[in-house]
Amino acid sequence: MSRIVIENLYNRTIDSEKSSGKVIELIHENGIDWMHACGKKGRCTSCKMIVVSGMENLSPPNERELFFRNQGRLKDNERLCCQAELPAGELHIRVAEINKFPHLEYSD
Template identity: 65%
Template sequence: MPRIVIQNLGNLSIDSAHADRKVIELIHENGTDWMHACGKKGRCTTCKMIVLQGMENLSPETGPELAYRQQGRLRTDERLSCQSVLLQGELLIRVAKINQFPHIAYTE
């Protein structure tokens, strides 16, 4: 069963009965706020996530992600949650500091 754990949200665990879903969709369906300024279309980097473990459980990088990486807007341990599909297994992530909402209490 695919699982997302968001470390700096108190190790919030999101289980899904379905694989092959975008990470941001799984997070939002859980009722958790996650920033996305462009409407989940890969046109910005506000939904980026820092991947601590499980990068191999994600779909290959998309064109927008590769372009942002070449521009230096995505590091090697970052992916866009609107472009990344969780294929299987567990994904351990963090919300990037720059993309944190002011109304949410984040943990370290």
């Protein structure tokens, strides 16, 4: 079982029985709007998430994420939702300030 808690969306919690899947897919399947400018292909950083806890439950960073990390566009505690997979466990994340939608209300 997977659990994603989006802390700055009022601790919105997603529980999933799926054994694998991209984080962004689980978020979208649960009706939560999350930015993804390149169509979930790992070509930008608009879907980045700040990982508060549970990094060990994510798949290792792939080539696209390492590319952006080496460019300084992803910090050590940030991952791309469209590339990271959550095989099992709990993940606490935050929406990055630069990627917040104007039509959503965020908490602290």
